[in-house]
Amino acid sequence: MACPICEKDTDPKYRPFCSRRCADVDLGRWLNGSYAMAANSPEDLDEAAEAVSQALSQETSKPH
Template sequence: MSCPICSKESEPKYRPFCSRRCADVDLGRWLNGSYAVTADAPEDLEEAAEALAQETQRPH
């Protein structure tokens, strides 16, 4: 398996990365928002709040 940051061979200690540096680069990308996980939730906060309120008001 190759490192997703630099494409070198991954090191078992840092898998899937080759080094601590590449692992830190990846973490930094997550923390600054370079990566994003897509969601099917409404983008508008008011719309999301209304949907949540409607779900909690439904009888179980």
């Protein structure tokens, strides 16, 4: 099996990666949104906007 980041052979300790470095590169990609998929349908955008609106209204209604 090849490392999905650099294509070297994987190390059982870091599987499916070859090293801690490649595992960290993958984590960084997840955290910065590189693996996000764009929504194509307007319904998805409307649902996302509604979810954000609800989350913000719940956050402002909580006592501090």
